[in-house]
Amino acid sequence: MSSDLHRSRTLQYLDAYARKDLDDVAALLAEDVVLRDWTIRVVGKAAALAETRKNFxxxxxxxxxxxxxxxxxxxxAAELRILIDGAQELFxxxxxxFDAEGRIAAIRAYVGRGDAS
Known part of the structure; x- marks a missing residue:
């Protein structure tokens, strides 16, 4: 798979996530996807979608x-600024x-901070 396809699929995933479109997110995930962030780690599409649904x-x-x-x-790797409910800002x-078929095989999310002091 090309890195251009990975870039495109990453942007599709982020767009679907921002729209809170669980079906579009699901279409991009591999069955054995691993989702890990600063509070959870889950394995498998069903578990990842359950966590995503909770977030939505x-x-x-x-x-x-x-x-x-x-x-x-x-x-x-996508560095993001996320605005939640117009008030809470996350970096x-x-x-x-990605797997060999171009599906998302793993998402590892790391929380950071903005540049303002």
Whole structure:
């Protein structure tokens, strides 16, 4: 798979996530996807979608701004600014790995901070 396809699929995933579209997120995930962030780690599409559904239900709106994208042959790192319900701001880096078919095989999310002091 090409890194251009991985970049495109990463942007599709982030767009679907911001729209809170569980079906579109599901279409991009491999069956054995691993989802890990600063609070959870789950394995398998059903478990990842259950966690994603919880996140969607916990908020009214999500705005995801892509600050940087970095690509390798098998993964994309996306530095993000996420605005939750118009008030809470998170800075997150998602490292998204792909399988041989171009599906998302792993999402590792790391929380950070913005540049303001």
């Amino acid at each position: 239900e916990a908020v009214q709106s999500l705005v995801i701004e892509v600050l940087q994208l970095h690509q390798s042959e098998a993964a994309v 997150v880096t998602d490292v998204i790995a």
